Amino acid sequence: MINKKVANVTEAMQGVKDGMTLMVGGFGLCGIPENAINNLVKMNVKGLTCISNNAGVDDFGLGLLLHKRQIKKMISSYVGENDEFERQMLSGELEVELVPQGTLVERCRAAQSGFPAFFTPAGYGTEVAEGKEIREFNGKMYVLEKAFEADFAFVKAWKGDAAGNLIFKGTARNFNPSMCGSAKITVAEVEELVPVGSLDPNQIHIPGIFVQRIFQGEKYEKRIEQLTVRKRV
Amino acid sequence: MLDKIGIAKRIAQEVQDGYYVNLGIGIPTLVANYVRDNIEVEFQSENGVLGMGPFPYEGEEDADLINAGKQTITTLPGASFFDSSLSFSMIRGQHVDLTILGAMEVSEEGDIANWKIPGKMVKGMGGAMDLVASAKNIIVAMMHTNKAGESKLLKKCSLPLTGVGCVKKIVTNLAVLEVTEDGFKLLERAPGISVEDIKKATEGKLIVEGEIPEMVL
Numbered sequence: 001m002i003n004k005k006v007a008n009v010t011e012a013m014q015g016v017k018d019g020m021t022l023m024v025g026g027f028g029l030c031g032i033p034e035n036a037i038n039n040l041v042k043m044n045v046k047g048l049t050c051i052s053n054n055a056g057v058d059d060f061g062l063g064l065l066l067h068k069r070q071i072k073k074m075i076s077s078y079v080g081e082n083d084e085f086e087r088q089m090l091s092g093e094l095e096v097e098l099v100p101q102g103t104l105v106e107r108c109r110a111a112q113s114g115f116p117a118f119f120t121p122a123g124y125g126t127e128v129a130e131g132k133e134i135r136e137f138n139g140k141m142y143v144l145e146k147a148f149e150a151d152f153a154f155v156k157a158w159k160g161d162a163a164g165n166l167i168f169k170g171t172a173r174n175f176n177p178s179m180c181g182s183a184k185i186t187v188a189e190v191e192e193l194v195p196v197g198s199l200d201p202n203q204i205h206i207p208g209i210f211v212q213r214i215f216q217g218e219k220y221e222k223r224i225e226q227l228t229v230r231k232r233v
Numbered sequence: 234m235l236d237k238i239g240i241a242k243r244i245a246q247e248v249q250d251g252y253y254v255n256l257g258i259g260i261p262t263l264v265a266n267y268v269r270d271n272i273e274v275e276f277q278s279e280n281g282v283l284g285m286g287p288f289p290y291e292g293e294e295d296a297d298l299i300n301a302g303k304q305t306i307t308t309l310p311g312a313s314f315f316d317s318s319l320s321f322s323m324i325r326g327q328h329v330d331l332t333i334l335g336a337m338e339v340s341e342e343g344d345i346a347n348w349k350i351p352g353k354m355v356k357g358m359g360g361a362m363d364l365v366a367s368a369k370n371i372i373v374a375m376m377h378t379n380k381a382g383e384s385k386l387l388k389k390c391s392l393p394l395t396g397v398g399c400v401k402k403i404v405t406n407l408a409v410l411e412v413t414e415d416g417f418k419l420l421e422r423a424p425g426i427s428v429e430d431i432k433k434a435t436e437g438k439l440i441v442e443g444e445i446p447e448m449v450l
Contacts, residue, residue: 029303078358081303101358102321102363105320106318106321108318120363121366124397125396125397125398128358168314170297170298177318223296230291
């Protein structure tokens with residue numbers, strides 16, 4: 001077993017510097033690497049480019065980094081529900097690249113899988129396709145999209161072991177698996193770091209080969225963005 | 234004239250037995266409440282769930298279980314979870330039978346705009362561009378006109394596009410229309426709405442052939 005376990009978030013994030021490109025897992029606030037994000041705030045690294053489906057909310061998730069102006073550029077598919085983000089974007093303080101969601105995840109997965117680029121129909125005929133190569137296959141038009149290049153990927157899983165194997169829960173899986181192994185260093189934080197051998201190999205979603213560092217996360221808040229319930233009748 | 238629930242009820246009639254359906258945020262989300270009980274349908278949400286159920290009972294919500302609108306949800310027997318990549322394989326690979334989404338504008342050629350108002354509102358396209366580029370069947374749920382009374386069914390969209398030539402059917406507060414090679418073909422009128430009302434509210438080319446029936450909800 002190759003040991004990927006590190007003592008804590010500080011050790012896990014050694015080498016993160018100003019100006020780096022970071023992938024950050026999660027969809028909305030669901031499945032975000034809370035410990036890594038909070039530690040980025042503490043480290044006060046600046047000029048970051050963040051690849052993440054969303055940008056958190058004003059006072060949680062990546063919104064915390066936006067608030068401290070640590071992010072230079074955001075690459076996301078949807079950035080609503082975040083007033084500070086919208087303000088920084090419309091005023092030009094924050095550079096934003098909006099990418100169709102399926103393209104965003106596939107650009108991560110392409111980096112993970114050794115593909116430099118791929119063709120997708122998403123965005124053809126829209127401003128997303130401007131300046132990109134267009135090609136026709138079987139009578140349909142496609143846009144060439146490139147794999148991301150990132151320094152660190154921060155992901156969050158439900159369970160993991162010291163070998164770096166990961167299991168996700170519910171819809172907290174989302175972008176996390178496709179970001180594993182898609183950056184130079186992948187840091188996984190887990191709710192439960194379990195002894196090696198206790199995870200069923202049949203049930204592992206991401207094998208440890210895609211993960212360089214793993215640690216037991218702490219104090220998960222797991223905030224709900226849109227609490228929607230029905231009444232019992 | 235229909236309200237949002239009326240639009241959702243009318244679109245629910247389009248959902249067929251055995252369909253996998255992706256619902257967008259807003260009116261489309263309501264469609265799930267009005268699908269006939271005697272058919273089997275599975276709802277997909279692009280953040281990674283197939284077999285979505287109703288909202289949870291109070292106190293039973295799970296932060297790790299949400300839909301693409303970030304609302305807490307439940308799952309039904311037979312449901313599955315997957316990552317975003319596989320989710321968009323379902324979408325781009327045309328495994329999803331029907332996509333229902335909202336729009337700010339639709340053109341008579343089936344172009345759709347729903348993600349950006351330059352200088353004012355930029356929330357992003359989310360999964361909409363992937364959905365409209367690949368879906369076999371797209372139904373748009375929208376109001377026929379904006380708050381100023383101007384048509385949202387246009388000759389050409391004025392806002393940045395989400396996709397080109399992709400919308401097949403539109404259900405508005407006034408009408409059901411099919412997007413054809415020749416323009417918007419009027420299929421049904423909303424209760425209490427005349428063909429004249431619809432003509433006035435439609436800027437793009439409207440095709441009216443024969444008697445136009447009133448919707449049955």
